[in-house]
Structures are given as structure tokens and as C-alpha cells.
Amino acid sequence: MNQLTYWHWDCMSSIFHRISVRKFEDRPVEKEKILDILRAGMQAPSACNQQPWEFYVVTDREKIRALSKASPYAGCAAGAAAVIVPVYRTEGLIAPEFAQIDLSIAQENMWLRTDELGLGGVWLAVAPEKERMDNVRRILNLPASVEAFSLFPIGCPAESRPQQDRFDTERIHWVE
Numbered sequence: 001m002n003q004l005t006y007w008h009w010d011c012m013s014s015i016f017h018r019i020s021v022r023k024f025e026d027r028p029v030e031k032e033k034i035l036d037i038l039r040a041g042m043q044a045p046s047a048c049n050q051q052p053w054e055f056y057v058v059t060d061r062e063k064i065r066a067l068s069k070a071s072p073y074a075g076c077a078a079g080a081a082a083v084i085v086p087v088y089r090t091e092g093l094i095a096p097e098f099a100q101i102d103l104s105i106a107q108e109n110m111w112l113r114t115d116e117l118g119l120g121g122v123w124l125a126v127a128p129e130k131e132r133m134d135n136v137r138r139i140l141n142l143p144a145s146v147e148a149f150s151l152f153p154i155g156c157p158a159e160s161r162p163q164q165d166r167f168d169t170e171r172i173h174w175v176e
Contacts, residue, residue, distance in 0.1 A: 014112040017163055021120025022076035024155030028059075029081040033117050037154070040113035041086070044106040047098035053106050056085040056140055063139060067151055070135035074124050080153030084110065085136060087146040100127055103149040110152060120157030126150050 038055055046052065058064055059082045067085070068078035077083050086107055088099040107123055114121045126132045126148045136148035 014115040018111060018115040020122040021155075021157045021159060022122050022153075023158040024079045024081060024120065024153070025158045026079075027081060027156045029119060029155055033119065034082060034084070034154075036117065037084070037110050037113050037119075041106040041110040044102065044109050046102035046105070048094040050094050050099070050102065052088040052093055052096075052099040052102050054087050054089065054146060056087065056142075058083045058085060058140070064153075066139045067136065070139060070151065071124060071126060071129070071132045074151055074153075076122060077124065077151055077153040079155070079158075080121075081155035082153070084152040084154060085140060086110075086149045086152065087142060088149055089146055091145050099147075100149065103127075107150055107152065114154055118156075119154055120159075121152055121154040124151040124153065 034057055038057075041055065042051070042053065044053075058067060064080060064083050065078050067083050068074050068076070086103050088103050090096065090099075093099060111121055111123060126136055127150065133148045136142065136151070140148075142148065
């Protein structure tokens with residue numbers, strides 16, 4: 001059975017392994033792996049099952065360079081093999097006020113799957129910053145019916161480090 005179609009993965013491993021990768025090797029990512037990452041994103045739950053997401057997969061080097069300038073924090077995208085741009089529909093949604101939350105869940109699923117596939121990525125916020133959203137709209141010529149949510153540069157990682165342990169019992173409050 002093809003490894004990419006067999007969905008027996010240990011998400012806890014990726015939760016405690018995933019890091020923000022901002023440096024990538026100069027190698028392409030197979031289309032099968034990108035589709036697998038998108039499948040993980042689309043498995044996310046959403047408010048009223050509205051599934052507001054659509055995804056633009058950018059592999060064009062010129063467009064990637066332009067996207068790397070869409071936000072003051074997106075420079076690392078320039079070296080990525082691909083940039084996945086999750087967008088959310090603004091029309092026909094049952095609960096439009098939850099669209100960005102829905103996209104956050106999808107984005108996290110994608111990031112965990114990226115790590116499981118041995119790839120790296122970094123979640124670069126676009127929404128809710130209007131200027132960044134407009135920059136992405138202009139670069140990708142997005143239709144008026146969608147809004148850019150984030151940039152997700154992916155590729156073969158050219159950096160490695162252990163994940164920071166963020167567990168802090170001081171932030172846990174028991175109400176019994």
C-alpha cells in the first residue's frame with residue numbers, strides 16, 4: 001500500500017516534533033505529498049460543517065518571491081519549494097464568523113501532516129491584517145468571493161532543532 005494513502009499516523013509524535021522551518025533545501029516537493037497535506041487540511045472539523053476552505057498551491061518561483069514580500073515576516077517563503085495559500089470563502093457560509101477558526105484547524109492539520117511526511121513548513125499569518133490579505137489577493141489575482149488566510153511555505157528542511165517544551169502547569173486552573 002502506498003505510504004501516502006495509508007492513514008495510520010501517530011499525530012502525537014508530530015505534535016511534539018513539529019517546528020517552524022524557515023530554511024529549505026533547493027528540491028521540489030512531490031505533488032502526491034502536497035495533495036496528502038491538503039487532504040489532511042480538508043479533514044478538519046468546521047463550524048456547521050461549512051468547510052469554507054480553498055487552497056492555492058504556488059510553485060511558480062516568481063509568484064513565490066512576490067508572496068515572500070506580502071508580509072514583513074514572509075521573507076523565508078522565497079526559498080520554499082511551494083507555498084500553500086489557504087483562503088476562505090465569504091459567500092454562502094452558515095457561520096461566516098467562524099471561517100478563520102475553521103482555517104486555523106485546517107492549517108494545523110496540514111502542518112502536522114507536513115512534519116509526518118518528513119517535510120518542513122511555517123505558518124505565516126496573513127489574516128486578519130487587511131494589507132497582507134490585499135497583497136496576497138493582488139499577487140494571486142484571487143476572486144472577490146475569497147479572503148487570504150495564511151501562507152504556508154513548505155519544502156525539504158535545511159534546518160533541524162528540537163521542539164521547545166511549552167508545557168507549563170502554572171497555566172492550568174482546575175475548577176472542581
